[in-house]
Amino acid sequence: WLQLDLHFTTEGEQRVFLFQLSNTFYESSGQWWFSVDRVSVSYxxxxxxxxxATDVYAPAxxxxxxxxxxxxQRYSGLLLPSTEHAQRWAITFxxxxxxxxxxxEGRFSPASDCTTVLTPAILMGLITSLILLLVLAYALHMVVHLKHIEHDDDQKPDIYFPQSPEQLDHCCEESSTGKNVM
Known part of the structure; x- marks a missing residue:
């Protein structure tokens, strides 16, 4: 492992940040990865x-x-307190x-960023898009299978529902005289 010490002095008070780093070879990726294992703060x-430290790693x-x-926790809590005393402290870089x-040449190599691919906002956007796509597919399915009204008129028989007994007699007389004429 490797240790990085950072010393700061302000107004006579000294602060020391100590980063404990390790370098591990992973056969699955075929490369070396470094990770920050611990962060110590001395006051x-x-x-x-x-x-x-959790999830603070990158290719070497x-x-x-x-x-x-x-x-x-509002910043994903990548640094976990190791003692009860450390739980009273909050540290943010x-x-x-x-x-x-x-x-x-004293410069950083290209960075491996810590952002996740599926943040909650991206995940909700994908779910909403999927729901809208399903509704659109259902609507298209309904439109394709919709029958035109003018085609249905030719196939329907003429049905007459009389509302009074006089209309019923009148209806039956017309249909019986119509049959005799033919």
């Missing part, structure tokens, strides 16, 4: 909190970049980028 050399030939690497190996 005035007397107090230290340790966070275990790349850098890792994320908008927020944090212990807060904004616009975080790190590269453990293969650094050339």
């Amino acid at each position: 005035n050399t007397s107090e230290e909190v340790v966070f275990n 030939s790349s850098s890792y970049r994320c908008l927020h690497v944090s212990s807060l 904004i616009d975080f980028q790190i590269q453990a190996f293969n650094i050339s």
Whole structure:
């Protein structure tokens, strides 16, 4: 493993960030990957909190970049407190980028970004599109199988429903005289 120490002093107070990195070869991908395993924060050399890092990794030939690497759940909680004391702390790195190996000319290699492919917004958009597509397919199916009204008029028999007994007698007289005439 590799250790990266960052020392900051402001107004006489010293802060030390210690990143513990590891490099592992994965046969399935055929390449080396580095990961951030732990982040330790020391405050005035007397107090230290340790966070275990999850899902902070990239190919060794790349850098890792994320908008927020944090212990807060609203930022995906990539840093998990390792002790009860660490749970009282919150740490967030904004616009975080790190590269453990293969650094050339003091510049980061192309970044492996932490964003997921299926964010909740993208997933809801896909589900909504699928529902709209199904409704459209059903509507097209109904339109294709719709029969035209003028074609149905030729096939329907003429049916007469009289509303009074006089109309019934009148109806039957016309049809019986019509039959005699022919």
